[in-house]
Amino acid sequence: MNNSIQIDNIGCLYTANENGVQSYENTSLIIENGLISSIGDSCEINSINCNGKMVTAGFVDSHTHPVFLNNRENEYSMRIAGSSYEEIAKNGGGIISSVNGVRNASEDELVEKLEKRVNRFIQNGTTTIEAKSGYGLDTDSELKSLSVIDRVNQKHTIDIIPTFMGAHAIPAEYNNNPNDYINLVCDEMIPEVSKQGIALFNDVFCEEGYFNIAETRKILNKGIEYGLKPRMHADEFIDSGAAQLAGEIGVFSADHLMAVSDSGIESLAQNDVIGTLLPGTTFFLGKSNYAPARKLINAGINLALATDFNPGSSNIQSMPFIISLACLFMGMTVEEAFQAATYNGAKSLGLENKVGSIELGMKADLILWDLNSLIEIPYYISNHPIQKVIKNGEIVFGA
Numbered sequence: 001m002n003n004s005i006q007i008d009n010i011g012c013l014y015t016a017n018e019n020g021v022q023s024y025e026n027t028s029l030i031i032e033n034g035l036i037s038s039i040g041d042s043c044e045i046n047s048i049n050c051n052g053k054m055v056t057a058g059f060v061d062s063h064t065h066p067v068f069l070n071n072r073e074n075e076y077s078m079r080i081a082g083s084s085y086e087e088i089a090k091n092g093g094g095i096i097s098s099v100n101g102v103r104n105a106s107e108d109e110l111v112e113k114l115e116k117r118v119n120r121f122i123q124n125g126t127t128t129i130e131a132k133s134g135y136g137l138d139t140d141s142e143l144k145s146l147s148v149i150d151r152v153n154q155k156h157t158i159d160i161i162p163t164f165m166g167a168h169a170i171p172a173e174y175n176n177n178p179n180d181y182i183n184l185v186c187d188e189m190i191p192e193v194s195k196q197g198i199a200l201f202n203d204v205f206c207e208e209g210y211f212n213i214a215e216t217r218k219i220l221n222k223g224i225e226y227g228l229k230p231r232m233h234a235d236e237f238i239d240s241g242a243a244q245l246a247g248e249i250g251v252f253s254a255d256h257l258m259a260v261s262d263s264g265i266e267s268l269a270q271n272d273v274i275g276t277l278l279p280g281t282t283f284f285l286g287k288s289n290y291a292p293a294r295k296l297i298n299a300g301i302n303l304a305l306a307t308d309f310n311p312g313s314s315n316i317q318s319m320p321f322i323i324s325l326a327c328l329f330m331g332m333t334v335e336e337a338f339q340a341a342t343y344n345g346a347k348s349l350g351l352e353n354k355v356g357s358i359e360l361g362m363k364a365d366l367i368l369w370d371l372n373s374l375i376e377i378p379y380y381i382s383n384h385p386i387q388k389v390i391k392n393g394e395i396v397f398g399a
């Protein structure tokens with residue numbers, strides 16, 4: 001057999017799908033041409049011995065902002081000294097401070113930075129990420145950011161799902177006429193992004209001080225008109241009715257939801273919208289307002305978990321750590337958190353038939369752990385005993 005690998009002597013294999021977590025004991029896998037071709041059989045080919053340890057599907061991180069130039073550790077210090085995220089933003093920090101970096105950087109510089117970050121995702125067992133633009137906030141810089149994502153996606157084995165997020169913030173030069181910026185997003189950026197075919201999704205930061213309900217509706221509908229699928233940052237700081245809008249539009253995912261109202265929850269549930277929770281942001285900002293995961297699950301909403309990796313409010317790239325936070329602070333079970341970090345993340349990207357679980361014909365995206373059971377993932381809160389990461393059947397970490 002060509003391009004075949006066998007993963008042998010797996011003590012326990014865990015994978016999730018719409019029915020929850022499945023496990024197989026004392027099993028093996030065969031990968032052919034990058035895809036899972038058999039579970040449980042073995043044959044005499046190149047084999048990797050797991051020595052009875054655990055194998056899981058690779059993580060799907062369905063919400064990241066990885067295209068920026070420099071880190072923002074100075075803001076972290078300001079926050080430790082007592083400034084809030086909102087205060088830092090008002091003083092020229094926050095999203096806007098990353099905008100100057102992206103506007104002035106060359107595409108090559110940004111590619112180099114993104115590649116390093118992508119390697120760190122891989123080391124933490126993440127084999128698929130969604131990546132947003134949104135630190136350019138002018139047509140050229142947004143297109144440049146998406147081109148950076150595209151170039152790294154072509155070069156790197158990780159799968160990167162590109163999202164256009166021109167509506168991440170109003171850039172300073174439009175502070176006095178935000179409507180003109182919204183028109184720029186709708187009439188220039190979205191048509192050009194669509195023409196270049198370099199984004200699958202269109203995301204809007206629907207929040208007080210960013211984009212209100214009417215503006216968000218307009219931008220998402222314009223994207224839909226141009227073939228960009230909608231997703232939203234919703235009800236992060238206050239309940240602005242964003243979750244109701246997410247339900248009304250039928251977005252692929254409504255993200256954050258720390259301040260979601262009961263009617264917002266109802267709207268998400270009725271319209272089968274996935275809620276993506278980002279507990280890393282709450283944790284990184286030193287807050288305690290975690291999203292009401294149990295309430296959302298009890299309402300019948302499927303939850304995904306993601307890092308929200310970005311230089312301001314979540315310098316976190318580890319999905320195992322996010323699973324720890326989800327279990328400790330949001331009352332999710334380990335099984336729920338694992339499903340949210342794999343299958344449901346893939347579903348929120350429309351990729352559940354390709355990645356996020358270990359099934360015949362799916363991409364062979366696997367984590368070989370030096371662990372024995374799922375419960376140990378959140379238990380090892382600050383280091384992750386990962387032996388190898390396999391993407392498309394290739395060892396990309398721990399060779």
Ligand SMILES: [Zn+2]
Pocket residue numbers: 063065233308
């Ligand atoms: Zn975000």
